[in-house]
Amino acid sequence: MIHSDPIAVITVGGKKGEFATSAAFTTWCKDFFELQMIFTVEPIFVDSSGSSHQFRAMQQVARRIHREWNRFHGFVVHVPDQDFLLQADLLAFMLGTVGKPVIVMAASATAGEQNESGDYTPSALRASLLNAAQAATSEFGGVALLSSEHVVPVVLSVNSDAGIVQSATKQYIGRVDFGVQIANPSFPRIDTKPVVNTAIGEAVPVIDIDTLNHSSSSSFGGAEGIIVTSSDPLPLSVTSSLPQDVPVLLVSRNGIHAYDHGQLASIDQLTPCAAQAKFIWVVGQMKSDTPILKEHSLTQWMFHDFTHEILPPML
Amino acid sequence: MRVYVHDEKTEGVALDVCTKLGVDILTPEIVRSRDALPEGFDFFLDQVDALIIEITEPTRDIQFILAQAILAGKPTLCLYAKNQPPRELLSHIKQKTAPRPIKTFSYVDATLAGAIKKFMRQHDPDHQDYDDVPSIKYTLRLTPRIERYLSWRSTRDTLSKADLIRDILKKSSEQDEPYSDEHESEE
Numbered sequence: 001m002i003h004s005d006p007i008a009v010i011t012v013g014g015k016k017g018e019f020a021t022s023a024a025f026t027t028w029c030k031d032f033f034e035l036q037m038i039f040t041v042e043p044i045f046v047d048s049s050g051s052s053h054q055f056r057a058m059q060q061v062a063r064r065i066h067r068e069w070n071r072f073h074g075f076v077v078h079v080p081d082q083d084f085l086l087q088a089d090l091l092a093f094m095l096g097t098v099g100k101p102v103i104v105m106a107a108s109a110t111a112g113e114q115n116e117s118g119d120y121t122p123s124a125l126r127a128s129l130l131n132a133a134q135a136a137t138s139e140f141g142g143v144a145l146l147s148s149e150h151v152v153p154v155v156l157s158v159n160s161d162a163g164i165v166q167s168a169t170k171q172y173i174g175r176v177d178f179g180v181q182i183a184n185p186s187f188p189r190i191d192t193k194p195v196v197n198t199a200i201g202e203a204v205p206v207i208d209i210d211t212l213n214h215s216s217s218s219s220f221g222g223a224e225g226i227i228v229t230s231s232d233p234l235p236l237s238v239t240s241s242l243p244q245d246v247p248v249l250l251v252s253r254n255g256i257h258a259y260d261h262g263q264l265a266s267i268d269q270l271t272p273c274a275a276q277a278k279f280i281w282v283v284g285q286m287k288s289d290t291p292i293l294k295e296h297s298l299t300q301w302m303f304h305d306f307t308h309e310i311l312p313p314m315l
Numbered sequence: 316m317r318v319y320v321h322d323e324k325t326e327g328v329a330l331d332v333c334t335k336l337g338v339d340i341l342t343p344e345i346v347r348s349r350d351a352l353p354e355g356f357d358f359f360l361d362q363v364d365a366l367i368i369e370i371t372e373p374t375r376d377i378q379f380i381l382a383q384a385i386l387a388g389k390p391t392l393c394l395y396a397k398n399q400p401p402r403e404l405l406s407h408i409k410q411k412t413a414p415r416p417i418k419t420f421s422y423v424d425a426t427l428a429g430a431i432k433k434f435m436r437q438h439d440p441d442h443q444d445y446d447d448v449p450s451i452k453y454t455l456r457l458t459p460r461i462e463r464y465l466s467w468r469s470t471r472d473t474l475s476k477a478d479l480i481r482d483i484l485k486k487s488s489e490q491d492e493p494y495s496d497e498h499e500s501e502e
Contacts, residue, residue, distance in 0.1 A: 038382045127358065127383060130379070130383055134375075175352070177352055178319065179346075179375070179379060181347060
């Protein structure tokens, strides 16, 4: 290999992942001639098969990155397609402000070659992994998503109707274009180990508005928070059908709102996916032993900028 | 044909040769000066048909481009100065068994242009080298016997007499091994 700085390539595998076992992933990486040619790579396998919670694997990824922080120049995290943007956003909140590149990639965010059935080919995965590894050797810090040629800050990413991930603000860290062309100097590299908070809401059901309308308040017993989604605008009267003792995040066509202890607050400064990830993460932080988070309400914390995710109001 | 030319060592020789050949050229300067890939392209290598890269002192970006070129099977000419081979990179490139999309060439000033022309000729189906354009006027005296044969062949093959003579000489030159051995490096 030619780059002396090692890169960690973490895959979330198991039943839903591209690789079923650690051995399969390690062998694949070893046989990946072009990757071995230019990078010192350490394959790391995180098994999501036995997890009772859909975000358990990302907690493992965050802890592993924290533990191995000093060993690697950068990290590539390969996640399954399902909910990949939410998973990536959650990882960003768990890691907080990071000074090394953490590049998240998923097959559906890959603008590679597709076969006749519309699945991405093995060579597209390899090409994307090379792109991600090259981005991980770059001199910037932040949790970013590799989408097509763009390196997008994860918490600013939005998934378009066409399934393409874009930046909500057109703010890109850089692009992979005959190397990595860094476009934005506001993501400096700092080697300092990040403060990682992996506590998340363990019981935060995501339901659509119709389910909410046909549920009694006792249906949400044990929930630490509820995310209500709707493809239509939600009327203000919706608050009357919300449980009063559980924080709620409303994500609809007329924006994103947090509802907690009778207070409704608009939080349109976040992308929908980042808002959901932040909500799940803040719910977890409020029940953890992090004392500072207990001084304010959940709604207030939804406005706090933890990982440069607060944007100017979006048009 | 579009070719990516990455050359920071030969003082523009590679670029000059490609310019004279009339191919569309993409350079690192053009890439750095733009904000995004051209519309319709998701993957940077899709913009070009071939790559010419000077690898005597390979940078991180050059190594990455080569790895992607190998993976994509994109025709690539790697040039390095004679007696200054980038040994580690070359050993990796040569690990791939033939036919490889990557060709390497150790050059001196006198052989650089020829190597690029040869590579371009191999990979550009529309390429017409200056050497292949019938631009030299030539007056030739023939015997009546040869002229009768030339007229007969011209009618039979529906070729002009000039094209016929050029074809015969071209085939002869291609089959002439001593000539080819002597002139290979120039081409």
